[in-house]
Amino acid sequence: MSNFADRLAEAIDRKASCVVVGLDPRVDALPPDLLARARQSKDDAADAVLEFNRQVIAAVAPHAVAVKPQAAFYEALGQPGFRVFGETIRHAQQEGLLVISDVKRGDVGSTAEAYARAHLEEFDADAVTLNPYLGGDSIAPFLDYADRGKGVFVLVKTSNPSSVEVQDLEAGDKKLYQRVAELVEQWGEPHRGRSGFSAVGAVVGATFPEAAAELRERMPHTIFLVPGYGAQGGGAEDCRACFDKRGYGTVVNSSRGIIFAYAKDKTPRWQDAVAEAARRMKDDLERVRRGKAT
Amino acid sequence: MSNFADRLAEAIDRKASCVVVGLDPRVDALPPDLLARARQSKDDAADAVLEFNRQVIAAVAPHAVAVKPQAAFYEALGQPGFRVFGETIRHAQQEGLLVISDVKRGDVGSTAEAYARAHLEEFDADAVTLNPYLGGDSIAPFLDYADRGKGVFVLVKTSNPSSVEVQDLEAGDKKLYQRVAELVEQWGEPHRGRSGFSAVGAVVGATFPEAAAELRERMPHTIFLVPGYGAQGGGAEDCRACFDKRGYGTVVNSSRGIIFAYAKDKTPRWQDAVAEAARRMKDDLERVRRGKAT
Numbered sequence: 001m002s003n004f005a006d007r008l009a010e011a012i013d014r015k016a017s018c019v020v021v022g023l024d025p026r027v028d029a030l031p032p033d034l035l036a037r038a039r040q041s042k043d044d045a046a047d048a049v050l051e052f053n054r055q056v057i058a059a060v061a062p063h064a065v066a067v068k069p070q071a072a073f074y075e076a077l078g079q080p081g082f083r084v085f086g087e088t089i090r091h092a093q094q095e096g097l098l099v100i101s102d103v104k105r106g107d108v109g110s111t112a113e114a115y116a117r118a119h120l121e122e123f124d125a126d127a128v129t130l131n132p133y134l135g136g137d138s139i140a141p142f143l144d145y146a147d148r149g150k151g152v153f154v155l156v157k158t159s160n161p162s163s164v165e166v167q168d169l170e171a172g173d174k175k176l177y178q179r180v181a182e183l184v185e186q187w188g189e190p191h192r193g194r195s196g197f198s199a200v201g202a203v204v205g206a207t208f209p210e211a212a213a214e215l216r217e218r219m220p221h222t223i224f225l226v227p228g229y230g231a232q233g234g235g236a237e238d239c240r241a242c243f244d245k246r247g248y249g250t251v252v253n254s255s256r257g258i259i260f261a262y263a264k265d266k267t268p269r270w271q272d273a274v275a276e277a278a279r280r281m282k283d284d285l286e287r288v289r290r291g292k293a294t
Numbered sequence: 295m296s297n298f299a300d301r302l303a304e305a306i307d308r309k310a311s312c313v314v315v316g317l318d319p320r321v322d323a324l325p326p327d328l329l330a331r332a333r334q335s336k337d338d339a340a341d342a343v344l345e346f347n348r349q350v351i352a353a354v355a356p357h358a359v360a361v362k363p364q365a366a367f368y369e370a371l372g373q374p375g376f377r378v379f380g381e382t383i384r385h386a387q388q389e390g391l392l393v394i395s396d397v398k399r400g401d402v403g404s405t406a407e408a409y410a411r412a413h414l415e416e417f418d419a420d421a422v423t424l425n426p427y428l429g430g431d432s433i434a435p436f437l438d439y440a441d442r443g444k445g446v447f448v449l450v451k452t453s454n455p456s457s458v459e460v461q462d463l464e465a466g467d468k469k470l471y472q473r474v475a476e477l478v479e480q481w482g483e484p485h486r487g488r489s490g491f492s493a494v495g496a497v498v499g500a501t502f503p504e505a506a507a508e509l510r511e512r513m514p515h516t517i518f519l520v521p522g523y524g525a526q527g528g529g530a531e532d533c534r535a536c537f538d539k540r541g542y543g544t545v546v547n548s549s550r551g552i553i554f555a556y557a558k559d560k561t562p563r564w565q566d567a568v569a570e571a572a573r574r575m576k577d578d579l580e581r582v583r584r585g586k587a588t
Contacts, residue, residue: 171465
């Protein structure tokens with residue numbers, strides 16, 4: 001199967017979009033019709049979330065290249081949550097979307113193998129997010145799946161305020177996240193595709209644009225997964241520095257800003273508000289990408 | 295409910311043991327009778343793992359203070375794995391063991407809240423392991439459960455070879471893991487119990503004894519969870535530096551060395567090999583603890 005970076009690049013070209021929609025379903029924020037169905041049992045709650053995800057996927061599929069289910073929200077539903085996690089992944093792939101499971105795992109070798117098997121084989125996502133704190137042998141088992149078209153996104157610089165406590169520590173002449181960036185670029189080297197990008201991507205928060213510009217130079221072959229668009233404060237302009245000179249190499253995630261768009265936009269059908277939010281985000285980002293390409 | 299550190303100290307005194315048994319079940323390593331039952335379907339495999347865990351728990355309960363189910367091995371079983379994960383936790387608690395869910399989660403605030411709800415409320419473990427790369431606001435939601443007797447163990451220095459790639463980077467006049475150690479001690483300060491230790495523990499690998507001695511001084515109020523005894527190469531002597539002067543402040547984990555002890559020790563009943571491995575580890579560590587206390 002094609003390299004994950006090439007699969008992502010193909011989707012970006014085909015859909016003229018770099019939008020990733022985060023599927024972070026909170027039961028208490030579901031639209032009223034689904035919330036009513038969630039109240040009886042844990043299985044009901046999980047089923048309501050699955051139905052919500054299906055309708056969100058239908059609404060955003062024309063505008064997004066991928067969805068990013070956040071494992072925490074499924075784990076919080078207990079055992080039925082994992083059924084819904086798996087069914088959401090399968091359904092999104094059937095609808096032509098790539099799936100990035102946001103699991104942020106990071107563990108020692110034999111355990112990392114089990115996580116890789118869990119998420120890239122059992123749940124069969126196209127890519128996962130990983131935490132670099134344990135170093136290269138916590139990443140390697142996932143890269144064994146690169147020749148099956150799978151990818152990873154390693155946390156480099158996250159968008160939360162306290163990320164500075166660890167990631168911004170001065171490590172020699174660089175900050176820690178800059179050292180991690182060098183490791184990520186290096187881990188990806190054997191896994192580059194025809195697009196020039198590798199199957200080892202990086203999570204780079206949009207809330208620190210100066211850091212993003214510097215990281216783009218430090219990681220020329222690394223696709224950025226940028227969270228923090230919308231609800232976390234960043235906009236398309238903040239993402240500008242993440243794209244390369246041709247407008248490639250970055251996908252941008254929004255979660256609550258899209259899936260719960262109906263909370264602010266009182267159109268009669270909540271699905272229309274979701275679709276409109278995804279379309280607006282796509283257009284917003286395409287303007288920035290086209291600005292880079294000219 | 296009592297502070298988690300006090301609950302752990304009480305169990306250590308009552309059982310004269312600081313042993314934690316890692317429940318990392320690999321289906322292909324199950325004893326023959328259970329392996330035969332695991333072959334038909336995913337549900338069968340999960341049921342065989344649950345029965346294995348029940349029998350391991352019965353064998354080690356007299357010798358251990360806690361079990362540490364490693365989430366990866368349950369996730370690798372797909373959806374039925376999470377049923378078994380939950381039932382294992384409940385069963386171990388019924389048998390008088392504390393449960394430390396080894397999940398190594400680490401995520402931004404609202405997602406960390408969902409993970410905390412998942413593991414300290416839904417699955418209802420007594421403690422979880424966490425990754426510090428995202429800083430304090432990825433830890434805080436878990437500490438909201440401290441007054442319900444829950445605890446956390448934050449990765450500081452792990453036992454895998456590539457831990458040096460990130461954790462040992464020089465950050466100012468210290469190594470990164472030493473800076474993280476200071477954060478952990480600080481995060482624990484509002485959560486100290488009568489024992490003097492806090493509900494915020496640290497994961498400190500036994501494979502780096504010099505680092506452990508230095509970390510013991512740097513984190514006087516922090517309980518160490520030490521992996522790497524047995525299968526990962528470390529022995530009780532390597533754990534000596536982790537205990538405080540009175541022989542407290544540390545619990546030591548072994549996973550494969552105990553639960554798969556029958557692979558090396560061909561006693562007629564595999565459960566006897568498991569019990570004997572746990573008893574030997576307890577005695578081995580108690581000698582070291584008593585050596586400190588005198």
